[in-house]
Amino acid sequence: MTVIEARGLRKAFGTTIALDGVDLRVEEGRILGLIGPNGAGKTTALNAILGLTPYQGELKVLGRNPWTTRDQLMRDVCFIADVAVLPRWARVSHLLDYVAGVHPRFDRAKAEGFLAKTTIRHASKVRELSKGMVAQLHLALVMAIDAKLLVLDEPTLGLDILYRKQFYDSLLNDYFDRSRTIVVTTHQVEEVQHVLTDLMFINRGRIVLNCSMEEFESRYSEVMVHPEQLAAARALKPIHERQVLGRSILLFDHADRKQLAALGEVRTPSIADLFVAVMSNPAGHAQGAAR
Amino acid sequence: MNTESNVLRESALDSKRAATASVSQTRPFYWSVRRELWENRWIFVGQLAVAGVFLVGFLFNMTRWLAEMRSLSATNPAQYWETVSLPYNIGAGVMMGALILMSLFYSADALYSERRDRSILFWKSLPVSDLTAVLAKASIPLVILPLLTVAVTVAIHLIMLLLSSIVLPASGISLASIWKELSIFQMWGMLLYHILLAHVLWPFPVYCWLILVSGWARRAPLLWAALPVVAIGGLEKLIFRTSYFAAMVGTRLIGGNAPTDVTHGEMFPTGPMTHLTPIRYFSAPSLWIGLAVAAVFLTAAVRLRRYQGPT
Numbered sequence: 001m002t003v004i005e006a007r008g009l010r011k012a013f014g015t016t017i018a019l020d021g022v023d024l025r026v027e028e029g030r031i032l033g034l035i036g037p038n039g040a041g042k043t044t045a046l047n048a049i050l051g052l053t054p055y056q057g058e059l060k061v062l063g064r065n066p067w068t069t070r071d072q073l074m075r076d077v078c079f080i081a082d083v084a085v086l087p088r089w090a091r092v093s094h095l096l097d098y099v100a101g102v103h104p105r106f107d108r109a110k111a112e113g114f115l116a117k118t119t120i121r122h123a124s125k126v127r128e129l130s131k132g133m134v135a136q137l138h139l140a141l142v143m144a145i146d147a148k149l150l151v152l153d154e155p156t157l158g159l160d161i162l163y164r165k166q167f168y169d170s171l172l173n174d175y176f177d178r179s180r181t182i183v184v185t186t187h188q189v190e191e192v193q194h195v196l197t198d199l200m201f202i203n204r205g206r207i208v209l210n211c212s213m214e215e216f217e218s219r220y221s222e223v224m225v226h227p228e229q230l231a232a233a234r235a236l237k238p239i240h241e242r243q244v245l246g247r248s249i250l251l252f253d254h255a256d257r258k259q260l261a262a263l264g265e266v267r268t269p270s271i272a273d274l275f276v277a278v279m280s281n282p283a284g285h286a287q288g289a290a291r
Numbered sequence: 292m293n294t295e296s297n298v299l300r301e302s303a304l305d306s307k308r309a310a311t312a313s314v315s316q317t318r319p320f321y322w323s324v325r326r327e328l329w330e331n332r333w334i335f336v337g338q339l340a341v342a343g344v345f346l347v348g349f350l351f352n353m354t355r356w357l358a359e360m361r362s363l364s365a366t367n368p369a370q371y372w373e374t375v376s377l378p379y380n381i382g383a384g385v386m387m388g389a390l391i392l393m394s395l396f397y398s399a400d401a402l403y404s405e406r407r408d409r410s411i412l413f414w415k416s417l418p419v420s421d422l423t424a425v426l427a428k429a430s431i432p433l434v435i436l437p438l439l440t441v442a443v444t445v446a447i448h449l450i451m452l453l454l455s456s457i458v459l460p461a462s463g464i465s466l467a468s469i470w471k472e473l474s475i476f477q478m479w480g481m482l483l484y485h486i487l488l489a490h491v492l493w494p495f496p497v498y499c500w501l502i503l504v505s506g507w508a509r510r511a512p513l514l515w516a517a518l519p520v521v522a523i524g525g526l527e528k529l530i531f532r533t534s535y536f537a538a539m540v541g542t543r544l545i546g547g548n549a550p551t552d553v554t555h556g557e558m559f560p561t562g563p564m565t566h567l568t569p570i571r572y573f574s575a576p577s578l579w580i581g582l583a584v585a586a587v588f589l590t591a592a593v594r595l596r597r598y599q600g601p602t
Contacts, residue, residue: 047600050415050416052412052415052600053598053600054598070415070420070597071418071419071420071421071423072418073418074415074416074417074418074419075418078416079412079416080416081409081412081413081416082412084409085409085410085411085412085413086410086413087330087405087408087410087413088408088410089329089330090329090330091329094326094329097322097325098322098325098326099417101318101319101321101322101325102318102319102322102323102417102418102419103417103418104418138413
């Protein structure tokens with residue numbers, strides 16, 4: 001089943017074009033990472049998917065038009081917009097009562113089970129909790145909702161490394177199953193690399209890379225080239241080259257790994273390295289968008 | 292056996308799904324009102340604080356009031372009634388003043404606070420429509436605050452009676468005579484009627500205007516809401532040298548000139564000489580025009596909330 005389908009999605013704020021004809025298709029059971037620099041249009045795309053902003057073009061989320069049917073869509077879609085959106089005046093028990101009151105798919109016992117694993121007390125007010133605890137609380141509320149699509153916009157921004165790790169661990173262990181779909185944007189790419197099933201780079205309102213993680217692993221190789229082989233390696237047209245400790249590291253797209261092995265040590269690049277390569281060289285990589 | 296229990300569970304799940312699919316629209320509304328009350332605890336605290344201050348004032352003036360009552364005692368029935376009921380009416384008046392102020396401040400913050408603290412992104416992540424959210428907010432000045440005001444006023448009246456009953460035997464005035472003079476149930480009935488008509492339905496367009504502006508202003512919604520009122524009033528004064536608009540907004544706000552009670556010139560609408568004229572009130576076009584304007588403002592507020600994110 002297709003969870004999100006967008007065709008020619010456009011959105012402009014005055015003269016600034018936030019989304020410039022985005023085509024997007026997310027199938028059920030995928031975990032998609034939407035990666036892009038600040039102002040690339042990630043949040044705008046998510047807001048359009050969540051029915052928070054009007055747009056031009058075609059967009060269907062779980063078969064619905066998000067802009068006109070947000071309240072109905074939210075029975076099947078959850079989102080964590082960023083770390084600090086829970087109302088600071090609310091008590092934990094208020095939030096549990098409220099979500100249980102308005103959400104037909106909320107399992108209160110489940111949420112309380114998640115909370116029992118933390119140090120969050122029911123009588124606490126949100127303003128008394130640390131940033132990491134607020135994120136835990138929000139995640140506990142969201143994970144107790146039997147939703148089909150979960151959207152996370154910078155869910156771990158500003159959290160320390162323990163909370164960030166725990167966040168993705170509980171998401172994978174306690175929430176994700178093959179029938180759910182997750183879309184996540186983050187700048188902490190290295191932390192989601194092992195979590196994602198699909199990867200999408202977005203820049204200046206356009207999708208510049210869209211592939212599954214298997215494809216990513218087979219397609220891209222990074223070689224730490226022996227200095228004497230550098231000229232030969234460059235002849236294979238790397239998409240990016242950088243220097244680390246006096247050694248050249250070259251990134252190749254669609255290169256033969258056996259051929260590369262002769263040039264030096266071959267490995268799969270990190271998402272962060274590919275991101276830098278693609279962003280610094282978007283024109284030369286335009287073919288990545290076509291799929 | 293395993294499959295059987297699975298089937299059972301499935302069917303239980305299905306029926307649960309079916310039941311939840313038909314969850315009525317009243318549940319989100321009920322919880323949205325509860326959420327407003329959690330967030331705005333100050334409306335309870337404020338009402339009780341005003342009531343407390345008034346009662347302290349009453350205590351300090353009680354002896355003077357009793358002395359005045361004794362000196363009049365039944366020589367002039369009309370004046371006697373006025374003296375006996377005066378503190379009760381002042382109490383009701385003070386609470387109505389608090390009601391107006393609280394409705395103003397609540398409405399000016401209604402759609403603003405959730406944008407300011409960014410929690411609108413949380414509220415919008417739940418299956419509650421903008422219409423439900425805005426109506427829940429409008430119900431505070433329309434239903435919750437007025438009922439609270441009536442309840443608190445009744446409570447302070449009861450406390451006043453109780454205090455009087457402690458002091459009265461010593462002063463030689465019987466509680467029964469006060470009770471008789473006050474005809475307190477009629478007084479409470481009039482209070483409810485007066486608050487509903489003069490302080491809820493009549494000024495409702497003003498509160499809806501504030502709710503609308505609170506959904507739009509980036510800061511200081513009360514000032515933004517006042518700006519066009521001042522501008523239109525000022526222009527009118529400059530061009531036509533009249534001040535109908537300012538007078539209209541003012542009377543809407545304080546409930547003056549509401550076509551509620553006939554006996555103008557009577558200081559308090561709860562007096563025994565006041566005649567209720569609900570037919571005249573409900574047939575007044577100004578009331579219905581006001582409510583229509585309120586509906587337009589609320590509709591605009593619902594639309595606006597759909598577009599708005601955090602400030």
